[in-house]
Amino acid sequence: MLRITKNRKKCEKGELKPEISNILNLIASIDENDVILDPFCGSGSILLERSRIANFKGLFNCDIDKEKVLALKDKIKKINNKKLNKSFFVKNLDFFENNFDNNFFKKIITDTPWGFFEKIDNIDAFYSKFFEISYRILKENGILVLLTANKNEVESLLNKSLNKFQLQEKYDVLISGKKAGIYKILKKNK
Numbered sequence: 001m002l003r004i005t006k007n008r009k010k011c012e013k014g015e016l017k018p019e020i021s022n023i024l025n026l027i028a029s030i031d032e033n034d035v036i037l038d039p040f041c042g043s044g045s046i047l048l049e050r051s052r053i054a055n056f057k058g059l060f061n062c063d064i065d066k067e068k069v070l071a072l073k074d075k076i077k078k079i080n081n082k083k084l085n086k087s088f089f090v091k092n093l094d095f096f097e098n099n100f101d102n103n104f105f106k107k108i109i110t111d112t113p114w115g116f117f118e119k120i121d122n123i124d125a126f127y128s129k130f131f132e133i134s135y136r137i138l139k140e141n142g143i144l145v146l147l148t149a150n151k152n153e154v155e156s157l158l159n160k161s162l163n164k165f166q167l168q169e170k171y172d173v174l175i176s177g178k179k180a181g182i183y184k185i186l187k188k189n190k
Contacts, residue, residue: 021049027184028145030054036107039095044072061090100137111147127153144185151181
């Protein structure tokens, strides 16, 4: 297990440390042809870190919080990286209400809402819908890397959808003193 005690920068409330974002990206198996989605991007830590450590084809970020999206767009402008500005897309939208193209993304890398800063009425329904949409929009053999505090719900759904997803790796972690898990999940061929 890796212990991360020093942080390269001060993080906003709910923002992932860059070191955790780096680990999520490494677990996702870096590939320069990846088209990646973070459906709950918040401050954009995961995909900003991805842009720092590796090449990519496209980085798509969306979040329901308009203020976070505007702040992320400002961050991207300040970075002033031509490739990043051209291939990094940020949209204010609800992942559950958007019609992403089928089989479009090679990877989904995300830190789903934990329910501490935002209210989630039915956590089982949330993850059920999340996995349903993820399955539809991931390419065959696509990878879903997920950080969550809702390990029981995720593991239960993975056990129910063995014909769609295969758990490749699981890491138990503490994030800000909270027990969580990092999951690397493969979308199976039909």
